[in-house]
Amino acid sequence: MKNLSIKNRMKSFVSSILILLAFLGSSSCENALQEDVISQIGTDYLNTPKGIEDAVHAAYSTMRSWYGTERGNNLTVFGTDLYTNGSDGGWKFMNTYTNQFDTRNGHVREIWDEFYRGINTCNAIIDRVPEVTGMDETRKSQRIAEARFIRAHHYFLLVQLFGPVDLQLNETTLPTKAVTRTPESEIYAAIIQDLELAIPDLEDRSASNDYGRATKYAAEHLLGKVYVTKATSSSAAGDDYAKAETYLRDVIQNSGLRLLSNFGDVHAFGNEINDEIIWSVQYTRSPLTNGGGNNTHVFFLMEYDIQPGMIRDTENGRPFKRYRPTEYTLETVFQDRENDSRYKMSFKDTYLANRPGTYNATFDPTKSSLTFAQGDTTIFLPGFEMSPEEMSKRPYQVLVPSLYTDKLYPSLSKHLDPGRVDRTQFEGGRNYLAMRLADTYLLLAEAQFGQGKVTDATETINHVRRRAAWPGKENEMEITPEEFTFEFLMEERARELIGEQTRWLDLKRWGNLVERVKLHNPQAAPNIQDFHLLRPIPQNQIDRAEGGESNFPQNPGY
Numbered sequence: 001m002k003n004l005s006i007k008n009r010m011k012s013f014v015s016s017i018l019i020l021l022a023f024l025g026s027s028s029c030e031n032a033l034q035e036d037v038i039s040q041i042g043t044d045y046l047n048t049p050k051g052i053e054d055a056v057h058a059a060y061s062t063m064r065s066w067y068g069t070e071r072g073n074n075l076t077v078f079g080t081d082l083y084t085n086g087s088d089g090g091w092k093f094m095n096t097y098t099n100q101f102d103t104r105n106g107h108v109r110e111i112w113d114e115f116y117r118g119i120n121t122c123n124a125i126i127d128r129v130p131e132v133t134g135m136d137e138t139r140k141s142q143r144i145a146e147a148r149f150i151r152a153h154h155y156f157l158l159v160q161l162f163g164p165v166d167l168q169l170n171e172t173t174l175p176t177k178a179v180t181r182t183p184e185s186e187i188y189a190a191i192i193q194d195l196e197l198a199i200p201d202l203e204d205r206s207a208s209n210d211y212g213r214a215t216k217y218a219a220e221h222l223l224g225k226v227y228v229t230k231a232t233s234s235s236a237a238g239d240d241y242a243k244a245e246t247y248l249r250d251v252i253q254n255s256g257l258r259l260l261s262n263f264g265d266v267h268a269f270g271n272e273i274n275d276e277i278i279w280s281v282q283y284t285r286s287p288l289t290n291g292g293g294n295n296t297h298v299f300f301l302m303e304y305d306i307q308p309g310m311i312r313d314t315e316n317g318r319p320f321k322r323y324r325p326t327e328y329t330l331e332t333v334f335q336d337r338e339n340d341s342r343y344k345m346s347f348k349d350t351y352l353a354n355r356p357g358t359y360n361a362t363f364d365p366t367k368s369s370l371t372f373a374q375g376d377t378t379i380f381l382p383g384f385e386m387s388p389e390e391m392s393k394r395p396y397q398v399l400v401p402s403l404y405t406d407k408l409y410p411s412l413s414k415h416l417d418p419g420r421v422d423r424t425q426f427e428g429g430r431n432y433l434a435m436r437l438a439d440t441y442l443l444l445a446e447a448q449f450g451q452g453k454v455t456d457a458t459e460t461i462n463h464v465r466r467r468a469a470w471p472g473k474e475n476e477m478e479i480t481p482e483e484f485t486f487e488f489l490m491e492e493r494a495r496e497l498i499g500e501q502t503r504w505l506d507l508k509r510w511g512n513l514v515e516r517v518k519l520h521n522p523q524a525a526p527n528i529q530d531f532h533l534l535r536p537i538p539q540n541q542i543d544r545a546e547g548g549e550s551n552f553p554q555n556p557g558y
Contacts, residue, residue: 043173046128049135055125056143059150060212060282061291062118066157067281067432067501068294071107073323075161075535076501077299079528080513081520082329082494083503086321087303087406097517097527103539103558111161112538115154116168122147122154123171145201149214149222152194156226159187160505161535163555177546181553185235188226195223205256211273211282212431217255218279221435221443224248228443229509231450241450248444251278257437259467264345266436267414278435285419285429293427297420299323300412300499304351308359308370308397309378315418316351317411318426323499324409328520330383330401333494337383339473340465342495347410351379363408364397372396381410412499438464438496446489454481461489464496486510508533531557 045051066072070091077083078095085095093100094107125147129140158165167182167190202216227244230236251257260266260276272280283294301319305312312318325347334343353372361367366388372378377396384401391398399408417428441464448457458481469477479488493506507513513533518525536558545552 046124047132049132052125052129052132052135052143055121056146059118059121059125059147062114062121062154063150063281063434064283064291065111065114065118067434068283068296068428068430069292070295070299071110072501073296073299074107075111076504077323077499078504079517079521079524079532080503080507081516082326082333082498083323084326084521084523085406086324086409088321091322092523095521096524097529097532101536103536103542103554105536105538108161108535109538109540112158112541115158116166119151119154119168120172122151123168126151127171141201142203145198145219146214148194148198149202149219152191152198152219152226153222155187155191155194156222156229159184159191160229160508162537163534166552177544179541179545179552184233188230188233188235191226192223195219195226199223212280214279217251217257218435220247220251221278221440224251224440224447225443228447228450229505231447232509232511241447244447245444245451248440248447251440252437252444255437259437259441259463261467262345263341263468266438267433269416269418269430272431272433276437277433278437278440280431280433280435282431283429285421287427290427290429294415294417294430294432295426295428296415296432296499297417297428297430298426300415302409302411303407304379304411307351307362307379309353309355309357309372309376310351311355312423313354314420314423314425315416316348316354317416318423319411321407323412324404324406325412326520329494329498330410333491333498334383339470339476340468340495341470342468343383346412346414346498347381347383348413348416349381349383349410350377352376353378361397363399363403364391366392367397370396383410414499433500438467439502442489442493442496449484449486449489454484457481457489458484461492464492468496490516529557531555 046055074091074094078085078091079097083095085092091107094105126144129135129144132140155165155167164181164184165187166179167187169190198214199216199219202214202219204216206213206215224244224247227240227247231240231244255278256275257278258275260274265271266274266276281294284290298318298320299322301317301321303319303321304310304316305319310316334340334346337343353374353376356372356374356376358369358371360369370378379397379399380394381399386398386400391400415428415430417430419429420427441460445457445460448454448460458479461484462478465477465479466474490506490510494503497503504513507516511533514528514530517528534555537552537554542549542552542554
C-alpha cells in the first residue's frame, strides 16, 4: 500500500513545476530573473490534467521544507522551555537569541521562499483548474481543495512566525516587486475561507494508493488549530474557541481514527501509517524522490557512539547532539514515571554493546574498567539519582542526571530511523507525522478550557492520559476538574508532543514564550526579549520589495 502513495509520485517533475511557478513570478522572486527555459516545461502544460496533477504534487513537496528539516526543528524546538542546545552545530544562536539571529538567517529565508513558491503553485492550481478540459469535475474540486489546504497551511505558519506578511491569492505570472504586509486579520480570514471551502470537497480518508493527500479531517484539524491560535491573537473573536471545538470534535467523533492503545506504537519504526495519524508528510527511500529527506532522526541524540562498547550504527542513530532536554523537561514535565509511560516510550534509556571488548570507564565514577560482549548493556540512564553503591554493582556505565552534560543526556527516540542505508546517511525516509489524533484531543481540551468548560476539558484530556498510562494505571492517570489548570495543559502538551515541532508555536500562541524561556532555559534566558515573539523578515525580501523597508518594514527589534 505504502509503495503506491503520493510520495512516490513526487519525481523530477516536482522540481520542474516549482521552477516553472517560481519563474512565472511571485513575491519571493529575486530581482534578476534569467529568462531561460530551465524546466523545459511551458506554462501551457499547467492547463492540462497531467499538468495540474503534477502541480499538486509539487505543492505538496513544499511541505518538506518545514517538516523533518533542520530549519523546521530549529524554529520550533530551540529557544523553548523544553529544549536547549547540545554541544554541536552552528545554530545555537537560535536557542540563545543572540544578535546572530538576524535578518540574514538562512532558515527564515528558506522557509519564506519555499512557502511562497508553494503558495504561488497553489494559486495557479486554483485559478487554472476550472478552465482545464478533459478532467472529471469531482477531481477538479478535490485538487482545488487540496491546493486550498496547502495554501492555508503555509499562510498559517507564516503569520505565526512573522506576523503580517504579503497575502497573494491569485497566480503571479510575471515578476513583481509590488508587495505589502497585509494585516493579520485579513490573513486569518483568508486561511479560514480556504479551509472552509476545502472541507466539503476533500475525501474523508486518503485512498490506500494515494496516501498522504489532505483529507477532510486534516483540514478540520488544521482549522480547529487556526481558531485556537486566532483566539489569542490580535485578530481574536469571541467565538473562536467555540468554532474550534466544533471542528475538533468532528475529527474525534467522525473520522474513524482512534488513539492507539500503546503510546509507544505511535512513533514505532515501520508503523508510520496507523489509525492515529490524521495526515503526514511523505518521504521515501529513493534518492530520486526524497528531496533532502526527513532529517529529524539526527538532532535529538546524545554522544553514545564514542562510549565504551559502542560505535555508531543505524539503530541508535547518527548523533548530532543539537537538542538537549532542559531540567524542567526531565524533572517536572516527566516527573511521574510510575503511572505515565511517556517518558519511557519517548526517551532511550539503554544502549547495548555493538563493539565488544574491555575499556576504561568514561563518565561513571564508580568503576574503572568494563568488559562487554556483543549485546551486553553498556549504558543505562535510570532517570534519577542512583546511589554510588548501587551504581557500582552494575556491570555497565550508569548515566544519572547529575552526570548529564551538553553531550550526554536522554535521547529522544521518536524519530530514530534504522531504515537508512548506512550509519552516516542524513536523508531519512520516514514519513513525518504532522497531525495526529492525540493533538486533536489536546487542542479540543484547550478550546473547551478557553470557554470555561473545565469539566468537558477534563474529560477530553483524560482520553489522552488514559492511553498514556502503564497497563493497570489508567485510574491513577485521570485528573479531576479541580486539577485542570493551564499549567497542567501546557505540561500535558509537552508530555505528549515533545519533539514534534509544536513547542515554540504553542508558547507563541499562549503569549508566554519569554516568561517560560526565562524560567526554564538558562542558556536562552539572558537574551530573550518580547520582540522575539516574531521571527525576522528575510532581508532579501525587504531588499527586493518596491520601496524597500519603508513599504515592507522589518519586524521590531531586528
